[in-house]
Amino acid sequence: MKTKFLALATLAALGSGSALAQKAGDWQVGAGWLHFAPQDSSKPLTFTSPVAAVVPGSGASVGTSDTLGLNLTYFIDSHWAVEGVMGVPPKFKLSGEGTLGPIGELGEARQWSPTLLAKYHFNDGEARFRPYVGLGATYVWYSDVKLTPGLQGALANRLGLPPSALSATTAKLDSSFTAVFNAGVAYQFDPHWGMAFSVSYIPLKTTAKLTTTARGFPVATSESSLKVNPIVPYLAVTYKF
Template sequence: MKVMKANALIKLVAVTAALVAASGAQAQSAGQWTLKAGVNKLTPKVESGNVTAPALPNSKADISGDTEPILVVTYGITDNISVETALGLPYKHEIFGADAIAGTGKLGEVQALPPTLFAQYRFFDPKSMVRPYVGAGLTYAWFRKTTGSGALTALTNVGGPPTTFEIDNKFTGTAQLGVAVNFSERWFADLGVTKTWLKTKVHFSSGQTQDMKLDPVGVNFGIGYKF
């Protein structure tokens, strides 16, 4: 699944909103819990700083995306306002050299857990078949199980011990845009896109540091059940 551009998603929401029709389906309403199982593709939009000296000039990095299963829990505070969070496995990202060190291959691996609590506004009446929604959330970006490669050691600490690294954990904000479609009294499908604004810093055991702007975009799809 490719990451959708923001304008494409806005068009999708506009089209689905135009198709809204009243039905007997029970869309999320006040006091109702929903549970959604699906997958989320998380793709960092990397703007890399340089590894500090001693290092080759313009030593930058890029980070791969990953797709993992998620379980999303939502509670309706009112007919239009809800809170939501997701449970899932850590995202596994590979780190590669970029710019002046683009040919060095994989430099390391890291696992990331981004738990987020969203406050959402869901448009239209609870009995509408199609309900677009927007959300704003607080994310804690937690990085774990970092592993450096031989290529990383060769770039940062030639002749020395293997280079390890850590990435600063951060609280940050996330925006959300999506649409839910009810196809029976209890079951629904949901498509959502999130954008997180994340700046952090990498600390190498060899003494160098590197500023990283990650700004990951998530695209998720799932099937849900209303309790």
């Protein structure tokens, strides 16, 4: 009788472990806190027309941002998985540095960066705790790019235009493909629910291209290159089905 009880207990334990398994064909969704921490640097603002000229000592910095992150993972087998990650587009604020420092905030933009990762999970598929590494790519573009009145006025002054004659200065940020390097850990609470924490590094740079118009006519263009290079922690609750 005792032997039969031990055998049943062993089978129950094995059944419980296999229920936690991450195996070929499994899907997992996740949602949580996505944080962008730029490791930024910039080149001076440079006028490209009507005359090429550098604004000496000028620079800009990008603030941090938080948003809701979403991910969907498909397990090719118990170790390899493909994951798509997307966040509600975070809003970044750009502040002046150096000679642009007195202006304060220069502008803002929303960043779109859907990401596709190939991930390798360590430990067996039945393990509750599984470290992983990932490598992938993202396509980054920007929307809702706005410049502050402070920057608009500074550009008008630099060009010798009275503010009343300045129609607008608009900006565009270049889009780009770039690599994503990722590492993290996952913990499975039960057959369905779990938690994951990862950190990604994105070697990202963009160029802001500005066009200044007066009385409806373009009078000057300028640009500045910016390295953003964000470190991106992501803490998510996951559900496997």
